[in-house]
Amino acid sequence: MKTEVxxxxxxxxxxxxxxxxxxxxxxxxxxxxAAVWSVLLFGWPAAQVWLISILAxxxxxxxxxxxxxxxxxxxxxxxxxGCLIALAMPPEVPWYVPAMATVFALAVVxxxxxxxxxxxxxxxxxxxxxxxxNWPAFMLVNLNQLGLTSSGFxxxxxxxxxxxxxxxxxxxSAGGLSVSSIDRLVTGFLNDGxxxxxxxxxxxxxxxxxxxxxxxxxxxSGTLFIIIGSIIMIARRSVKLEIPLAMLLxxxxxxxxxxxxxxxxxxxxxxxxxxxxxxxxxxxxxYYATDPVTSPVRRSGMILYGLIIGGLFFVFARWKTYxxxxxxxxxxxxxxxxxxxxxxxxxVFKKVGNR
Amino acid sequence: MKHIRSFKHGGISLSGQTGRELPEISNAFLPxxxxxxxxxxxxxxxxxxxxxxxxxxxxxxLLAKALGRNAVNVHAPVPGIIRKQLSVQSTNGFxxxxxxxxxxxxxxxxxxxxxxxxxxTLNRNEILYILQDRGIIRTxxxxxxxxxxxxxxxxxxxxxxxxxxxxxSGFEASILNQYTAEVVKACAMLLQASTMTEVIFAVNAQAxxxxxxxxxxxxxxLPYRIEYFSPRYPHFFPNQVAEALTGHKSGxxxxxxEPSTLVATYQAIxxxxxYLNQFVFLGxxxxxxxxxxxxxxxxxxxxxxEECGGxxxxxxxxAVNNPLVNGYIEDLDMPVTKTTRAxxxxxxxxxxxxxxxxxxxxxxxxxxCPERLNPYFMNTFIMAGQASLVTAQLERCSGCAACSYVCxxxxxxxxxxxxxxxxxxxxxx
Numbered sequence: 210m211k212t213e214v215x216x217x218x219x220x221x222x223x224x225x226x227x228x229x230x231x232x233x234x235x236x237x238x239x240x241x242x243a244a245v246w247s248v249l250l251f252g253w254p255a256a257q258v259w260l261i262s263i264l265a266x267x268x269x270x271x272x273x274x275x276x277x278x279x280x281x282x283x284x285x286x287x288x289x290x291g292c293l294i295a296l297a298m299p300p301e302v303p304w305y306v307p308a309m310a311t312v313f314a315l316a317v318v319x320x321x322x323x324x325x326x327x328x329x330x331x332x333x334x335x336x337x338x339x340x341x342x343n344w345p346a347f348m349l350v351n352l353n354q355l356g357l358t359s360s361g362f363x364x365x366x367x368x369x370x371x372x373x374x375x376x377x378x379x380x381x382s383a384g385g386l387s388v389s390s391i392d393r394l395v396t397g398f399l400n401d402g403x404x405x406x407x408x409x410x411x412x413x414x415x416x417x418x419x420x421x422x423x424x425x426x427x428x429x430s431g432t433l434f435i436i437i438g439s440i441i442m443i444a445r446r447s448v449k450l451e452i453p454l455a456m457l458l459x460x461x462x463x464x465x466x467x468x469x470x471x472x473x474x475x476x477x478x479x480x481x482x483x484x485x486x487x488x489x490x491x492x493x494x495x496y497y498a499t500d501p502v503t504s505p506v507r508r509s510g511m512i513l514y515g516l517i518i519g520g521l522f523f524v525f526a527r528w529k530t531y532x533x534x535x536x537x538x539x540x541x542x543x544x545x546x547x548x549x550x551x552x553x554x555x556x557v558f559k560k561v562g563n564r
Numbered sequence: 565m566k567h568i569r570s571f572k573h574g575g576i577s578l579s580g581q582t583g584r585e586l587p588e589i590s591n592a593f594l595p596x597x598x599x600x601x602x603x604x605x606x607x608x609x610x611x612x613x614x615x616x617x618x619x620x621x622x623x624x625x626l627l628a629k630a631l632g633r634n635a636v637n638v639h640a641p642v643p644g645i646i647r648k649q650l651s652v653q654s655t656n657g658f659x660x661x662x663x664x665x666x667x668x669x670x671x672x673x674x675x676x677x678x679x680x681x682x683x684x685t686l687n688r689n690e691i692l693y694i695l696q697d698r699g700i701i702r703t704x705x706x707x708x709x710x711x712x713x714x715x716x717x718x719x720x721x722x723x724x725x726x727x728x729x730x731x732x733s734g735f736e737a738s739i740l741n742q743y744t745a746e747v748v749k750a751c752a753m754l755l756q757a758s759t760m761t762e763v764i765f766a767v768n769a770q771a772x773x774x775x776x777x778x779x780x781x782x783x784x785x786l787p788y789r790i791e792y793f794s795p796r797y798p799h800f801f802p803n804q805v806a807e808a809l810t811g812h813k814s815g816x817x818x819x820x821x822e823p824s825t826l827v828a829t830y831q832a833i834x835x836x837x838x839y840l841n842q843f844v845f846l847g848x849x850x851x852x853x854x855x856x857x858x859x860x861x862x863x864x865x866x867x868x869x870e871e872c873g874g875x876x877x878x879x880x881x882x883a884v885n886n887p888l889v890n891g892y893i894e895d896l897d898m899p900v901t902k903t904t905r906a907x908x909x910x911x912x913x914x915x916x917x918x919x920x921x922x923x924x925x926x927x928x929x930x931x932x933c934p935e936r937l938n939p940y941f942m943n944t945f946i947m948a949g950q951a952s953l954v955t956a957q958l959e960r961c962s963g964c965a966a967c968s969y970v971c972x973x974x975x976x977x978x979x980x981x982x983x984x985x986x987x988x989x990x991x992x993x
Contacts, residue, residue, distance in 0.1 A: 219976045221888040221965045222881045222908070224916040225576075229924045229972040326922035326973075447972075449927065506927040506940050554938065 232447040233285045236496075239438030240292050243431030250421060250430050251300035258307050258427060259295045265311040266291025273320040284325050290314055293333035296428030296492060297536065298340070302347045309343070310336035330543045331503045337536040392416040429489040439495035449501060451508055453494035455515025456522070460490065463523040493522065493535040503543050510546075510553035517542045566792045568769040569808040574934040575796040576966045578731060587735060587845065587856040589742050592871055596667050598642050598862030599899035601652060602628050603660035605706035609635045613663065619646050623671050624838050627663055636699040636708045639838040641861040643669040654901065657891060662899070665862070678835035683753060691757035691833060698832035699839040699902075703824045704728055706903040713758050716819040721762040722754055723818040724826065727793055727800035729905060730768060731886055735845040735856050737771050740823040743830075748780045750826035751788070753833050760819065763788040766805055768795050797888070798964035804934055813935075824905065842900050846872050848909035850879035859900050865907060866896030880915045883908040888965040889978070921973040929967035929977060935960050939967035939977045951984045958984050 247255045270287035274280060291311050298307050314336030322328040341348045395416045404411050421430025428435070442448040498504065498518050505514050518538045525534020602611045609632015615621060621640040628638040647664040654660050686694075695710035702709050704725070724747065726736050740747055751763045763781075767774060769792035781788045793799050793808060806816035821829075824843045831837040842861055847854040852873030859868060865882075869875065883892045887908045929939035937957050945954045958981055965978035 218881060218892055218917075219979045220883075220890060220892075221968045221976075221978070222883040222892060222910055222915050222917075223887050223969065224918070224974065225928075225970045225972070226916055227972050228916075228918045228974060229921050229926070230918075232924075232926075232972060324922075326924055447926075501924045501926045504925070506925050507930055507938070508927070511927070554941070 227445065227447060230285060232445070233289055235445060235447065236438075236442065237285065237289055237292065239434075239441050240296070240496075243296070243428070243434040243438065244292070246421070246431045246434055247300070247427045251427070255300040255427050257304060258298050258300060258302065259292075261304050262291040262295035262298075262307040262311050263288055264291075265308040266294075266315060269312050269315040273316050273324075277320060277324070286325055287315055287319075290319070290333045290336070293496060294336045294340075296496070297333075297337040297426055297489070299348065299426050302340075302344070306340050306344050306347055310340040313339045326502055329503060329546065331497065331500050331539050333500070334497055334536040334539045334543075338540055341536065391420070392422075426489060428492045432489075432491055435492050435495065439491065442495065448495060449499045449504055449511050451511035452498050452504060452515040452518070453491075455512045456494045456498060456519035457490070459516050459519035460523050463520065463527075467523075467527065489535065490522070493518075493539070497535055497539055498542075503546060505546055505549045505553060507550065507553040510549040513549050513553070514542055514546065517545065566769065568792045568794050570794040570796055571799065571804040571807040571934055572811075573936050574932050574966065575798065575804075576932050576969055578795075578797050587733065587738050587854060589738065589843065589856050589858055592844075592857040592859040592863060592868060594642055594667060594860055595863040595867060597647070597864075598640075598644070598665045598667070598860060599652065599662050599864070599897075600627060600638060600641060600665065600862045601654065601660045601662045601899060601901045602638050603654075603658070604636075604701055604902050605634060605708075606658045607634060608706070608708070609633060610661070611635050611638055613649065613661075615646050615663070617646050617648055620644070620669065621646060621665065622669065623673050624840060630696060630699075630708075634708050634711050636696055636701055636710075637838070639699055639840060640665055641840045642667045643671060652898070673837055673840070678831070678837065681834055681836065683833050684756070686753075686756070686833070688757045691753060694833050695757075695829065698837070700825070700828050700832050701839070701902050702821060703828075703842075703903060703905055704820070704822050709821075709825065709829065712819060713754060716817075717759060719758070719760055719817045719819045721764050721816075721818045722751060722758075722760045723764045723766060723805065723816070723820050724751065725800055725805070725820050725822050726765060726767045726771075727795075727805075728820075728822045729886055730795065730800055731797065731888060732908070733845055733847055733854070733906075734768055734771055735843070735906065736823050737768065738856055739827060739843055740765075740767075740777065743823065743827045744776045744780045746830040747823050747826045748777070748784050748786055749834065750830035752784055752786055753829060754819075754821070754826075755787075758819075761787060764809070764818065765790045766793055766800075767791070769793060770795060797969075798934055798962070798966060801934070801962050801964055803962055839902060842902060842904060844868060844900055844904055845906040846909070847906065848879070849911045849914055850875050850877045850909035852876045861902065862899045864897045864899055865893060865904075868900070868907070869896065869909070875909065877911050879909040880912045880917060881908075881910045883910060888969055889963060918974050920975060923973055923975060926972055928970040928972060932966040932970045934964060934966060935962060937961060939981075943975065943977050943980055946980050946984055951988070955988060958988065961985070 244259055248259070266287045267283060271281055271283055274282045294307055294310050294314060314332040318330050318335040319325065319328045319332040322330070396411050399411055419433050421432060439448070443450055498515065505511050521538035521541055522534050525538060602613070611628035612631050613628045615627050621627065621644065623640060623643045625640045626637055627640050630637050642665055644665040644667045647666050649661060649663055651659050652662045692710040692713060695713070696708065700709045701707060702712055726740050728736050730736065754760070755763065763786055765777060765788060767790060774790050777790065791809060798804055799808070802820055803813045807813050810816050828839050832839065840861060842859050843856060844859050845856045846868060851869065852875070855872050857868060857871065881892050884890050884904060885906050887910065923940065925940065927940065933939055937960060942954045942957050945951060951958070961981045963978055963982055967977045968975070968979070971977060
């Protein structure tokens, strides 16, 4: 066992419990259920994406550290970057897409710009954008083609998923959206037990969306686990909560006002809840946008940053530039962070900032 | 219904670590060899030693005379023989001369009924002279009390900071509880020595009732009020107390003193006893029995730990006074001085010491800063060698270390700021 080198003793002699390493480790742990679920749903291809991303992240981090500092060091944040890239990939991409995305993210975006804690652009999002721009054919898996009845879904689903959905009379409900029998069961149960009492009715389709039966990417499949993970992170206060809240607020409002939705008009017609449960919006809000290194440090700046991301995300999703507009929304917002930090500075600092 | 006050911005909650039970005060054993430090404050002038090696001294005899502006007299805490003079490193990082006294002979103050002077007839200069002559200092800072009173002639009120050092334990509240009459009378003495017209007791809102304090103050016809504060660190720093009371950091003109200082003041003026005893709180999980001891100055710290039952675990750090701000000790032979008020024997789970990491921009330090500063930016500038750009901010930093406490990368922000403040001060000179 290697002995820990303790820093020179300086006050304060007591500290708050969390360290940044612990935060990263907890974040990794909260992604574990989502990873397992995605492998159950999509089978070996999803597992391959996970393994390749993590392996590429570890190798790149060690190599970059050795090249720059002549020391072998693996920082956990690199693994986290690899995992976040894997989450944004569709399961059926060739192996070199996540690998190259991860190498680009860590070597170019993170280490060439100063390494852990110093990079200005979110490395995971930069890697995803890199993959989008280089291999658009693989990355642009349209949700439309993956409806539960479509042939695309049949080739993708694992035996596990086939079993779940066996004897499920996949029915076309209002708007042509097909739902599984699980969805009908759970929705019916919720309607009878809870929403009836409130004189409300939950439409069908949400449960499918939450469990990721019609997801486009690995991350989109585990929305339920992403929610659970987010709750753990918020409870530990290790997430900049202002960012996702502002983002979800502006996204929901725009969704309601301008209408139509994430991917297709008929699917999410003015429906905030369905928008929130699908397409990795929560993943973007709670895992991608809250990267502490590339987001503002002051509370007012965080809110502004969240608003910008939410607005851009909606624009990209509504007018279908890309399905995963998240990467571009976050990268554009990243470029504004130093300006936001300066705007949000208290007056005593203004003199310094304007130099 | 009491109105609970608090400062506006930032601050950290130490509620998980704050013990609320008030410890009883007990007397510590006398030291066989007392090591008396001759200087309590970094900027204090050296005192002139008027005893020589081998000389026999009695309890309370003058050992060193104050000559400089901020100096106070030093007295023998125990009767005995002067063994030698030496230099000691104080816990605050400066070197002070010290005298070793071996305990021999008879006590001529302890154990006898204290005399009662008619102190109400004393005028201002007489009171200030007694304070200097009996070696009374403000225990929180080590500044000479007579100097502070003289410098605060414009102050409107005397603020009794019962919150002081209340990081884990309200031991000042304990002292106030046990010595209520003495503290109240000492307040009256200080009012008599200055133009201050009011006494404000700043107490913790959760600390229980203040009926004894009310009764005692009314009996002494003291112009007083009691203000309740919510225990959110750094609630006892002067700026935060002022902000909580008036809404402005500069809104309060007051002289801050602590109950422990006031007890010494009372004994000096009323009974003519020099500053010989120190209240020291010992706490932390590595200690068997947390206790509040009344200790003779110069007692080695190891002896106090023995008195509390010794160690129960391996202490990671033995911190002195405020564990967020002040230093630590490595040598258990170090003596109790007039500014040693608390010792924390902290175990590893309490200190949560960890490897320093790079800044992750989590923004916790900004949320925690009670002065509305941006420790993240200040540290970035200092690390880049551009400290001159943040001079105005560094001046506003009170060094409460709330930022370093919450830093998840364990960056010693407050230490960096303090070094820069010192560097800036020497640069100007």
